[in-house]
Amino acid sequence: MCAQPTNAVSVRELERSGPGANDVIIQVEDVHKFYQLGETQVHALRGVGVTIRGGEFVAIMGASGSGKSTFMNILGCLDKPTSGHYLLESTDVSQLDKRQLAGIRNRKLGFVFQGFNLLARTTALENTELPTLYARIDQAERRRRALEALEMVGLADRTDHFPSQLSGGQQQRVAIARALVNRPSILLADEPTGNLDSRTSVEVMEIFQSLNNTGLTIILVTHEHDIAQFAKRSLVFRDGKIRRDEPIQNRAKAAEVLKTLPVLED
Amino acid sequence: MDFASTLRMAFRALARNKMRTALTMLGIIIGVGAVIAMVGIGQGADDALQKQIANLGSNMLFVSSGSVNFGGLRVGWGATKTLVRDDVTAMLKECRAVAAAAPGTQTSAQVVYDNDNWGTRITGTTPDYFEIRTWSFQSGSSFTDDDVTMAANVAVIGETVRKNLFATTDPLGKTIRIRNLPFVVVGVLVAKGQSAALTEDQDDTIVVPLTTLQKKITGQPWLRFVMVSAKSRSASYAAQQQIEALLRDRHRIRPEQPNDFTVRNLADMADAASESSKVMTLLLGSIAGISLLVGGLGIMNIMLVSVTERTREIGVRMAIGATESDVQQQFLIEALLMSLMGGAVGILVGVASSFLVHSTVGWPVLVSSQAIVGAAAVAMAVGIFFGLYPAQKAAQLDPIEALRYE
Numbered sequence: 001m002c003a004q005p006t007n008a009v010s011v012r013e014l015e016r017s018g019p020g021a022n023d024v025i026i027q028v029e030d031v032h033k034f035y036q037l038g039e040t041q042v043h044a045l046r047g048v049g050v051t052i053r054g055g056e057f058v059a060i061m062g063a064s065g066s067g068k069s070t071f072m073n074i075l076g077c078l079d080k081p082t083s084g085h086y087l088l089e090s091t092d093v094s095q096l097d098k099r100q101l102a103g104i105r106n107r108k109l110g111f112v113f114q115g116f117n118l119l120a121r122t123t124a125l126e127n128t129e130l131p132t133l134y135a136r137i138d139q140a141e142r143r144r145r146a147l148e149a150l151e152m153v154g155l156a157d158r159t160d161h162f163p164s165q166l167s168g169g170q171q172q173r174v175a176i177a178r179a180l181v182n183r184p185s186i187l188l189a190d191e192p193t194g195n196l197d198s199r200t201s202v203e204v205m206e207i208f209q210s211l212n213n214t215g216l217t218i219i220l221v222t223h224e225h226d227i228a229q230f231a232k233r234s235l236v237f238r239d240g241k242i243r244r245d246e247p248i249q250n251r252a253k254a255a256e257v258l259k260t261l262p263v264l265e266d
Numbered sequence: 267m268d269f270a271s272t273l274r275m276a277f278r279a280l281a282r283n284k285m286r287t288a289l290t291m292l293g294i295i296i297g298v299g300a301v302i303a304m305v306g307i308g309q310g311a312d313d314a315l316q317k318q319i320a321n322l323g324s325n326m327l328f329v330s331s332g333s334v335n336f337g338g339l340r341v342g343w344g345a346t347k348t349l350v351r352d353d354v355t356a357m358l359k360e361c362r363a364v365a366a367a368a369p370g371t372q373t374s375a376q377v378v379y380d381n382d383n384w385g386t387r388i389t390g391t392t393p394d395y396f397e398i399r400t401w402s403f404q405s406g407s408s409f410t411d412d413d414v415t416m417a418a419n420v421a422v423i424g425e426t427v428r429k430n431l432f433a434t435t436d437p438l439g440k441t442i443r444i445r446n447l448p449f450v451v452v453g454v455l456v457a458k459g460q461s462a463a464l465t466e467d468q469d470d471t472i473v474v475p476l477t478t479l480q481k482k483i484t485g486q487p488w489l490r491f492v493m494v495s496a497k498s499r500s501a502s503y504a505a506q507q508q509i510e511a512l513l514r515d516r517h518r519i520r521p522e523q524p525n526d527f528t529v530r531n532l533a534d535m536a537d538a539a540s541e542s543s544k545v546m547t548l549l550l551g552s553i554a555g556i557s558l559l560v561g562g563l564g565i566m567n568i569m570l571v572s573v574t575e576r577t578r579e580i581g582v583r584m585a586i587g588a589t590e591s592d593v594q595q596q597f598l599i600e601a602l603l604m605s606l607m608g609g610a611v612g613i614l615v616g617v618a619s620s621f622l623v624h625s626t627v628g629w630p631v632l633v634s635s636q637a638i639v640g641a642a643a644v645a646m647a648v649g650i651f652f653g654l655y656p657a658q659k660a661a662q663l664d665p666i667e668a669l670r671y672e
Contacts, residue, residue, distance in 0.1 A: 078585060078665045099589050106587020113669070117582040121282055133271050134587040178586065 390479025601653025
C-alpha cells in the first residue's frame with residue numbers, strides 16, 4: 001500500500017447540521033434489554049445510563065457477553081430498549097416506528113463494521129453513494145457527495161475500483177466514506193480494526209482522529225486496548241452494566257504512532 | 267430510492283448470476299411462448315372454421331329423411347320414404363321464413379369417361395341447390411328447370427371428378443357414363459376444398475337433375491334431403507320450427523311420436539363447432555398457462571435463494587437507512603424484471619413458433635394482439651405474485667440478525 005497523506009480529512013471541512021460541540025447528543029437513561037433465547041431470558045443490559053456530548057470520541061470496551069454489542073445496536077437504532085429512554089439529539093428514539101428509525105440511521109448515523117460489508121462487484125464510488133440513494137438525493141448531488149467522502153478518506157484515485165481490487169485497509173476506508181456520505185452527526189464503528197493488520201489499524205484510527213477533530217462524534221467498540229487509546233473517553237461494560245467511565249490518559253496520536261511503524265509494501 | 271437507481275441495481279444483481287437468471291427466465295419464456303402459440307393455434311382453428319361455415323351459408327338448413335322408430339329400432343339418414351317433392355312445394359308455399367328449398371337425393375356410382383373411371387357421389391336435385399349452397403361454376407352452367415322436368419341426361423361435375431376423368435381435356439359437352447347411362451357435362455363447379463364442418467371432399471361430386479336420378483338410376487321416388495335457405499340468419503330458427511311443424515302435419519305424426527325427419531340448422535352447427543374450438547383453445551391455453559405458473563414458481567424459488575444469499579447485504583442496506591419498503595421494492599423489481607424480460611422473449615418465441623407451425627404443419631394460426639398483450643400482462647402478474655413473498659421475507663429480516671449472518 002502506498003503511503004497516505006496524513007491530512008486527508010482536514011482537506012475539506014465537513015458541513016454538519018444539528019448540535020455543535022459540547023451539546024448533549026446522546027442521553028441514555030436506565031436502559032434495560034431482555035432477550036428471549038429459546039427458553040431462557042437473557043438480561044443483556046441491566047440499567048445503563050450515559051451522556052455523550054457532541055465532538056466526543058468514545059471507546060466502548062468489554063468482554064463478549066458484557067452487553068456492549070447490545071448497547072451499540074440500541075445506539076445505532078437497530079434495536080429498541082425494553083425499558084428506559086434513549087434520547088438522540090433530544091428525540092426519544094424508543095417512540096419512533098421502523099420507518100423513522102431507518103431515516104435516523106440514514107441521516108444522523110454512520111456505520112462502520114468489522115467486516116467492511118461492501119457490496120461485491122460494485123465500485124468504491126457506488127458503494128459510497130448507497131446511503132444517498134435511500135436519502136432520495138438527486139443524482140448529481142449524490143455523485144458530488146460520494147466523491148467528496150472518498151477524497152476525505154484518501155481514496156479519490158480508487159473510485160472505479162471494485163472491493164476485490166482493494167486491500168483490507170482501503171475497503172475499510174470506502175466503508176468509512178460510505179458512513180460519512182450523508183453527513184451524519186455520529187459515527188458508530190463496531191470493531192473497525194478487527195480484520196486489519198496493526199499498521200492499517202492505526203491508519204484507520206488516524207482517519208477517525210482527524211474526523212473527530214472536525215467535530216464528528218465517534219463511538220467505537222473495540223476489545224483492543226491499543227485501539228481504545230486513540231479515543232478520548234472509555235466506557236467499560238461488564239455483565240450488562242457500565243463498570244468504568246473515564247477519560248483516556250496519555251491519548252495516542254495516530255499520526256505520530258504511524259511514523260514509528262514500518263511502512264509495509266504489498 | 268428513485269426508480270432509475272432501483273432498476274440499475276436490479277439489473278446488476280441479475281447480471282451477477284447470468285446463468286441462474288437465464289435459466290429462471292427460461293421458465294417464463296417457455297410459459298409465455300406456449301400460451302401464445304397454443305392460443306394462436308386454437309384461435310386459428312376457430313377462425314378457419316368460422317370462414318368455412320360462412321362459405322356454406324349461415325342461413326342454410328338441412329332437412330333429411332330418416333330418424334324413425336321401427337318397433338324400437340331407430341334408423342338414421344335416408345331410411346324413410348316419407349319425404350317427397352310435395353313436401354318441398356308446401357314448404358315454399360307455407361313456411362314464411364323459407365326463402366328457397368331444393369329437394370335432393372343421393373347415391374354413389376362409378377363414372378366412366380373414355381378409359382378413365384371414378385367412383386363418386388351422385389346428387390340429384392334442382393338448379394336452386396347451387397344457389398342455396400352458393401356454389402359457382404368455373405365453366406359452363408347449371409342444368410335448367412326444364413332439364414328437371416324432362417329428366418334430361420345432363421350433369422354438373424366437381425373439381426375432383428374433373429381432375430380424375432378429364433386430366434387435360436375440356437369436359438364441357440363431353441359425354442360421361444353413369445351406370446351405363448350417357449350424361450352430357452354442362453358445367454364444372456369451382457373448387458371448394460376440404461370442409462372441416464362436414465368432413466368430406468366437397469369437390470368429389472356429380473350433380474344431375476333430381477328426376478333423372480330418381481327415375482333412371484335409383485328408381486326411388488322419395489327424397490333423402492331438402493336443402494333450405496332461410497330468409498336471413500336470424501330467420502333460420504323460425505324456419506326450422508315452421509318446417510318441423512309442417513312436416514309433422516303432412517306426415518301425420520301424432521304428438522307423442524318422434525319426427526321421421528331431421529332438420530339441422532347450420533347456424534346451430536356453426537355455434538356448436540365454434541363452441542368446441544373455443545373449448546380446445548381454452549384447454550390448450552390452460553395447459554400452457556400451467557407451464558407459465560411453473561415458470562413463476564422458478565422465479566419464487568430463485569428469489570428465495572437470492573434473499574438468503576444476500577442476507578448480509580440486506581442487513582447493511584437496512585443499517586445505512588433502507589426502509590422495509592426500499593428492500594421489498596428492490597427484490598420485487600428483480601423478480602419483475604426477470605418475468606418481464608422472460609415475457610418479452612417469450613412473446614417473440616411464441617410468435618415465431620406459431621409461424622413455424624403454420625409453415626411446417628400447415629395449420630391455420632392466428633396470433634392476436636390480445637393474446638400478446640394478455641401474455642405480457644400475465645407475465646407481469648406472475649412476477650409480482652411470485653416475487654412478493656421473497657421480497658416480503660427480505661423486508662422483514664431483522665437488521666441485527668442479518669448483519670451477523672455468515
